[in-house]
Amino acid sequence: MMQVFSETQVEEHYKMSDAIRDIEQAFGHLEDIQQAQRTVIPTGEGAKAMLYMPCVDLKQQLGTIKITSITPDNPKSGKPTTQAQIVITSLDNGEHKAIIDGSYLTRLRTGALSGIATQYMSKAEAHILGMIGTGGMAYEQFLGNMEVRPIDTVILYNRTTEKAKTFKQRILKDYPNLEVKVTEDVSELVKQSDIINCQTPSTEPVFKAGDVQPGTHINGIGSYQPSMKEIDYNIFPKADWVVVDDLEGVKDESGELIEANDEGVFTFEEIDDELKTLSLNKQTRKNDEAITVFKCVGAAYFDLAVAVGAYQKLNQE
Amino acid sequence: MMQVFSETQVEEHYKMSDAIRDIEQAFGHLEDIQQAQRTVIPTGEGAKAMLYMPCVDLKQQLGTIKITSITPDNPKSGKPTTQAQIVITSLDNGEHKAIIDGSYLTRLRTGALSGIATQYMSKAEAHILGMIGTGGMAYEQFLGNMEVRPIDTVILYNRTTEKAKTFKQRILKDYPNLEVKVTEDVSELVKQSDIINCQTPSTEPVFKAGDVQPGTHINGIGSYQPSMKEIDYNIFPKADWVVVDDLEGVKDESGELIEANDEGVFTFEEIDDELKTLSLNKQTRKNDEAITVFKCVGAAYFDLAVAVGAYQKLNQE
Numbered sequence: 015m016m017q018v019f020s021e022t023q024v025e026e027h028y029k030m031s032d033a034i035r036d037i038e039q040a041f042g043h044l045e046d047i048q049q050a051q052r053t054v055i056p057t058g059e060g061a062k063a064m065l066y067m068p069c070v071d072l073k074q075q076l077g078t079i080k081i082t083s084i085t086p087d088n089p090k091s092g093k094p095t096t097q098a099q100i101v102i103t104s105l106d107n108g109e110h111k112a113i114i115d116g117s118y119l120t121r122l123r124t125g126a127l128s129g130i131a132t133q134y135m136s137k138a139e140a141h142i143l144g145m146i147g148t149g150g151m152a153y154e155q156f157l158g159n160m161e162v163r164p165i166d167t168v169i170l171y172n173r174t175t176e177k178a179k180t181f182k183q184r185i186l187k188d189y190p191n192l193e194v195k196v197t198e199d200v201s202e203l204v205k206q207s208d209i210i211n212c213q214t215p216s217t218e219p220v221f222k223a224g225d226v227q228p229g230t231h232i233n234g235i236g237s238y239q240p241s242m243k244e245i246d247y248n249i250f251p252k253a254d255w256v257v258v259d260d261l262e263g264v265k266d267e268s269g270e271l272i273e274a275n276d277e278g279v280f281t282f283e284e285i286d287d288e289l290k291t292l293s294l295n296k297q298t299r300k301n302d303e304a305i306t307v308f309k310c311v312g313a314a315y316f317d318l319a320v321a322v323g324a325y326q327k328l329n330q331e
Numbered sequence: 332m333m334q335v336f337s338e339t340q341v342e343e344h345y346k347m348s349d350a351i352r353d354i355e356q357a358f359g360h361l362e363d364i365q366q367a368q369r370t371v372i373p374t375g376e377g378a379k380a381m382l383y384m385p386c387v388d389l390k391q392q393l394g395t396i397k398i399t400s401i402t403p404d405n406p407k408s409g410k411p412t413t414q415a416q417i418v419i420t421s422l423d424n425g426e427h428k429a430i431i432d433g434s435y436l437t438r439l440r441t442g443a444l445s446g447i448a449t450q451y452m453s454k455a456e457a458h459i460l461g462m463i464g465t466g467g468m469a470y471e472q473f474l475g476n477m478e479v480r481p482i483d484t485v486i487l488y489n490r491t492t493e494k495a496k497t498f499k500q501r502i503l504k505d506y507p508n509l510e511v512k513v514t515e516d517v518s519e520l521v522k523q524s525d526i527i528n529c530q531t532p533s534t535e536p537v538f539k540a541g542d543v544q545p546g547t548h549i550n551g552i553g554s555y556q557p558s559m560k561e562i563d564y565n566i567f568p569k570a571d572w573v574v575v576d577d578l579e580g581v582k583d584e585s586g587e588l589i590e591a592n593d594e595g596v597f598t599f600e601e602i603d604d605e606l607k608t609l610s611l612n613k614q615t616r617k618n619d620e621a622i623t624v625f626k627c628v629g630a631a632y633f634d635l636a637v638a639v640g641a642y643q644k645l646n647q648e
Contacts, residue, residue, distance in 0.1 A: 016335050016416070016430060050370045055387050057394065057422045064394050064420065066385050070372050077374065077381050079398055081418055083425030091424075099333065099418065099427045101398055103381065105374045107408075108400030110416045113333060113430050 017112035019328055025118050027331055028324040030157045033126035034133075036323035037316055041290040046073035049314040060086045061239070069314035071322065075105040078318045080116050094150060096120070100321040112325055116317065121154040123320040124312065127259050127289065128211060128233040129158030131308035134292040135257065135299055136209050136231035141166045144207030146200065146221060146244070147214035147236060148172040148181035155211050155235065156185055167193045169203045173214075201225045212236050212244045217269070219246035226252070228303040234270070235310045243269040245309065250280035254304035257287045260313040267311040334429035336645055342435050344648055345641040347474045350443035351450075353640035354633055358607040363390035366631040377403045378556070386631035388639065392422040395635045397433050411467065413437070417638040429642055433634065438471040440637040441629065444576050444606065445528060445550040446475030448625035451609040452572065452616055453526050453548035458483045461524030463517065463538060463561075464531035464553060465489040465498035472528050472552065473502055484510045486520045490531075518542045529553050529561045534586070536563035543569070545620040551587070552627045560586040562626065567597035571621035574604045577630040584628040 040047060049069040056063050063084045070077040082098040089095060098116030103109065132140070143165045145152060149172075159165055168185065172178035178196045186194055197203050204210060204225040214220055214236040223246040226232070232253075234245040247270045250256055258264040264271055265282055274280040289308070291297065299306055357364060366386040373380050380401045387394040399415040406412060415433030420426065449457070460482045462469060466489075476482055485502065489495035495513045503511055514520050521527060521542040531537055531553040540563040543549070549570075551562040564587045567573055575581040581588055582599055591597040606625070608614065616623055 015337065018333050018335055018430075020332065048372055050372050050383075053367045053370060053383070053385055055365055055367050055385060055394070057387055057389065062422075064385065064387060064422075066367075066370070066383060066396060068370055068372060068381065068383050070374055070381060072374065077372070077400070079383060079396070081396055081420065081427065083394070083420050083422070083427070085422075085425035088425060093424055095425075097425045097427060101416065101418065101430070103398065103400050105379075105381075105400070105402075107410055108402035108405060108412075108414045110398065110400070110414060113335075113418070115333075 016110060019112060019114040021115040021118045023328065024115060024324050028327050030122065030126060030129065030154070030161045032323055032327065033122045033320050034129050034161060036319045037123065037126050037130065038293050040315060040319035041293045043073050044290060044315070047071050047315045047318065052314065062086055067314035067317060069318040070105060071318055072105070074322060076322050077103040077105055078321045080314065080317045082116070100317060102321060102325050114321055114324060116321070119317065119320045119324060121151055123316045124151060124235050124310065125154030125158035127310050127316065128155050128235055128308065129161045130293060131233055131257060131289060132159050132209055132231060133162035134297060135255065135306040135308060136163060137229055137299070137302050140208035140231065142169065142206060142208045143167070144169045144203040144210045146171050146203065146210065146212045148178045149213065151213045151235065152181060153184065155213050159209055159211060163209065169207060170194065170196045171200050171203050209233070214244045215242055216244040217241055218243060220244045222246055223248035223252055226305055228305060231306045233308045233310070237269045238267050238311045240267065240269045240272050243273060245270040247274035247279055249307055250274050252305060253307045255299060255306040256285050257289055257292060257308050258285055259289050259310040261285065261288055263311045263313050264309060268309055271309060333427060336429060336431045338432040338435045340645065341432060341641050345644050347439065347443060347446065347471070347478045349640055349644060350439045350637050351446050351478060353636045354440065354443050354447065355610050357632060357636035358610045360390050361607060361632070364388050364632045364635065369631065379403055384631035384634060386635040387422060388635055389422070391639060393639050394420040394422055395638045397631065397634045399433070417634060419638060419642050431638055431641060433638070436634065436637050436641060438468055440633045441468060441552050441627065442471030442475035444627050444633065445472050445552055445625065446478045447610060448550055448574060448606060449476050449526055449548060450479035451614060452574065452623040452625060453480060454546055454616070454619050457525035457548065459486065459523060459525045460484070461486040461520040461527045463488050463520065463527065463529045465495045466530065468530040468552065469498060470501065472530050476526055476528060480526065486524060487511065487513045488517050488520050526550070531561045532559055533561040534558055535560060537561045539563055540565035540569055543622055545622060548623045550625045550627065554586045555584050555628045557584065557586045557589050560590060562587040564591035564596055566622070566624055567591050569622060570624045572616060572623040573602050574606055574609060574625050575602055576606050576627040578602065578605055580628045580630050581626060585626055588626060
């Protein structure tokens with residue numbers, strides 16, 4: 015009988031450290047993991063759509079498909095824009111085993127990707143985290159950075175400042191010893207932060223490349239469509255190390271890198287690495303002065319890694 | 332919270348008459364139904380694979396995806412080769428509503444397609460049904476024909492005769508007044524039947540076109556891959572009316588029509604109609620002497636029609 019796991023169940027049993035471990039383990043056997051191109055069916059005005067991301071892991075003999083609905087009008091009635099479920103199938107005998115809420119898992123794997131990037135790319139002593147955007151994806155982005163660096167100070171910016179204040183209360187509840195500041199001045203945030211983490215759907219840059227100081231690491235996870243461009247693309251030629259989660263995905267979906275490529279500011283060929291290479295080779299930044307950028311758009315095999323990990327953990331406990 | 336419906340629950344509440352009605356209703360608003368191309372990921376030797384068939388109905392504001400595993404070795408351990416689940420999503424608010432076992436629904440919709448074809452294409456007084464192949468798909472094929480014609484005699488042929496005898500007992504249990512014969516002579520079956528229903532994975536013809544008598548209607552639902560060719564393609568040029576469930580699907584998947592087309596025996600352009608046209612126009616055979624053929628490979632929108640119908644009925648009762 016099909017198992018059903020709610021968002022709450024997954025959230026209770028499967029944590030950031032699990033997700034980071036499972037994604038790094040997946041990097042170790044990507045040759046066994048095959049994903050098909052995602053399928054998108056538009057269902058209405060704007061970005062309203064259904065998205066389907068199937069993937070199989072021949073080593074673990076498990077397949078997953080993430081089914082995501084995108085309903086841009088939902089926030090007006092207090093509902094989330096994206097809602098996801100992941101179905102898990104045993105390839106050994108073809109049995110469909112479980113359906114797992116994929117909303118937390120999507121946020122978690124995206125936070126884990128930023129965590130992995132921060133671990134390899136940021137300064138070892140990075141302790142000030144600046145967050146631009148405090149919406150639905152922000153909490154797990156915060157957790158991903160907390161997991162890998164001795165963060166003691168968090169600076170928050172959000173277009174609507176009230177929401178940044180609410181987010182401050184949320185993280186102080188869980189981490190009362192943190193220093194948390196809300197700012198309305200993005201330049202200040204950018205200049206003071208060791209790590210800048212952007213998670214907005216912005217169609218224009220949310221900070222100026224000129225404000226970025228030597229030694230800074232930037233994670234950009236907000237843009238996943240060509241129209242979205244939260245990162246000032248002038249940072250790419252200025253950066254010493256530009257890494258992406260999935261090169262093919264980035265070419266199709268990262269608005270800022272597509273624009274930089276189209277305008278000749280920074281071509282796709284100039285991207286230095288995919289995240290898996292850093293993880294497999296335990297590759298870190300060359301020096302403390304380097305500016306480093308990680309751009310993430312997501313891919314089905316990250317969903318597979320955390321869905322399989324959560325499924326296995328939920329069945330052990 | 333996601334609803335889960337097992338095969339038994341669906342089978343108890345959603346019947347052949349429901350499926351025929353819901354598929355014919357779908358024919359009436361196909362302009363609102365959009366299906367993406369199916370995705371296939373091979374997962375092992377032979378035909379072992381995962382199949383994904385997504386579809387949305389903008390009128391009913393519901394989306395479905397059928398997730399099918401194909402595990403050719405399964406019958407050796409008494410398990411089914413194909414196992415399917417269908418996820419239902421509300422497009423209004425993006426909520427994922429239910430996951431429904433898709434195995435019975437797939438058999439049922441395929442039986443319903445044969446039923447609809449038989450209703451419009453066979454002689455009104457057709458009462459002898461010959462069935463070639465008594466495997467996993469056969470029972471709902473039987474039901475589809477029973478639903479629309481006054482069948483009083485069923486002739487069964489199967490490569491392994493024992494299985495035909497078991498199938499005979501099954502249908503006599505449900506329909507004790509039927510005359511049911513098991514034969515080892517396909518020619519006899521073909522010559523005597525008003526309706527011939529083929530449901531085998533055979534890679535070569537299971538009957539001879541020369542045996543088909545005037546006035547016969549044939550349903551072929553077994554082949555859904557280019558290698559599968561259960562129907563003798565010489566019947567196509569001989570037939571007065573050749574109808575398919577889905578023209579694009581047939582060009583990719585019906586082995587016998589692909590071979591007939593490639594060899595110039597009968598081209599895709601000579602296919603007379605898609606089933607929806609018959610249903611919408613209440614179009615029937617021209618005379619009692621005509622030979623008619625229906626070839627079916629399946630399509631995501633048929634799965635949508637029955638999954639949505641079953642979901643709605645299960646929530647009413």
